[in-house]
Amino acid sequence: MSHYVDEDEIRRLSRRIAEEFESTYGTLDEKVARVPDDAALAIADECCVHLEVARVAYRVMLDGVIPDPKPSCRILMQEFDRRAQIGRPVPEIDTYQREVAITEGKWIEYLYGQLGKILLTDLRNLVNLERTISDEIEPANEQVIAVLAQRKKINDCYFQPLIERWLNDHEGAKITLAIRAITGGLIGSTNSEIDDAINGARASLLIKLRRYEQSLSQQDEEEEESRLMEKILGEIQLLIKEVQGPLETVSSNTAGEILIEVSPSPPESLDEKPKFGFVSAPFPARPQMGPPLQTPLDYLERDVWLASMKKPDERAPFLSEKITTVTDNLIEQGTPLDKIGTTIIFDLDNRFSWTRSKKTVIRKELREIQNLAGEDYRAQIENYVLENLLAKIPELRSKPSNNES
Numbered sequence: 001m002s003h004y005v006d007e008d009e010i011r012r013l014s015r016r017i018a019e020e021f022e023s024t025y026g027t028l029d030e031k032v033a034r035v036p037d038d039a040a041l042a043i044a045d046e047c048c049v050h051l052e053v054a055r056v057a058y059r060v061m062l063d064g065v066i067p068d069p070k071p072s073c074r075i076l077m078q079e080f081d082r083r084a085q086i087g088r089p090v091p092e093i094d095t096y097q098r099e100v101a102i103t104e105g106k107w108i109e110y111l112y113g114q115l116g117k118i119l120l121t122d123l124r125n126l127v128n129l130e131r132t133i134s135d136e137i138e139p140a141n142e143q144v145i146a147v148l149a150q151r152k153k154i155n156d157c158y159f160q161p162l163i164e165r166w167l168n169d170h171e172g173a174k175i176t177l178a179i180r181a182i183t184g185g186l187i188g189s190t191n192s193e194i195d196d197a198i199n200g201a202r203a204s205l206l207i208k209l210r211r212y213e214q215s216l217s218q219q220d221e222e223e224e225e226s227r228l229m230e231k232i233l234g235e236i237q238l239l240i241k242e243v244q245g246p247l248e249t250v251s252s253n254t255a256g257e258i259l260i261e262v263s264p265s266p267p268e269s270l271d272e273k274p275k276f277g278f279v280s281a282p283f284p285a286r287p288q289m290g291p292p293l294q295t296p297l298d299y300l301e302r303d304v305w306l307a308s309m310k311k312p313d314e315r316a317p318f319l320s321e322k323i324t325t326v327t328d329n330l331i332e333q334g335t336p337l338d339k340i341g342t343t344i345i346f347d348l349d350n351r352f353s354w355t356r357s358k359k360t361v362i363r364k365e366l367r368e369i370q371n372l373a374g375e376d377y378r379a380q381i382e383n384y385v386l387e388n389l390l391a392k393i394p395e396l397r398s399k400p401s402n403n404e405s
Contacts, residue, residue: 110185198262
């Protein structure tokens, strides 16, 4: 989206990021060399890792990046294991072990200790811009473009050079691993929470992109502006296609957009400590930079996106639990049980622009359930809603963009 982003600023900030990486962690090898042998041996024995890996983990702990050497050892050994799996194992020689461990140690210290601080100001600006349109039914084109421009700036200045450098340092690695590594640093986690964070971010990003696409395509423009809108919409639609496809096939640009969405929200107060790396709890229950999740149906919209990314046989158990929770909340808010089915189905039809369910048919079938059901009336309603959503998920995954024939 270069047509509304200052390319000179992007180049300047990208150079600064590279310089900061070098200046901050260029001496890690010297610091690791001074790690006491007894401290390193204790960690090596406890974590069953190479001595050189233990030295780096100890140094990361001393630098206050990850307070426990065990998570550092796990991250470091992932690279050793990856190289072995692709047929390029690290030789059992101290100098080789040290070189790989120190390279990974620099990444740990940068991703878990520095990256969040660098992103803070621009992420705060993005959150503020997103808030200006979060409550607008039809935000102005200028508002949407301002959000897209800020995302472009963050992506091109920070995440694009970061992804490129990570891949250069990890020969033979796929972009999925780069996304997982950077996500781990942003949310302060080294385990399965990383995948939950990525999937939550993808669902959140898809909802936002669909809204931006809808907003920009509805407003009349002059001929010159119309050409600009067409170009922007094309870029949004490409993002939508990649985000809802396999993670392994996303471009570097889409990977950066996902990482923006993964990033924890900056604190509203300048005095509050930012939630990056191990200074915060692991991945929150929902993506903090996602769309406003204020109603039960807001959450179900997100969960349907998440279900669409799962294998077909995993969707039903996942969504069944979510529908039960939404039903509880709707009943709590005063929605009658006999209105639950139509409330959920018709609302999601609108949110996803699905082929409209025939209201008369839906109402008739739900009335039949009500007339025939006994004590399991609620369970039958929930099952009816589940089957309706499962039938439409393939339509969601293959939904063409507005401009596609």
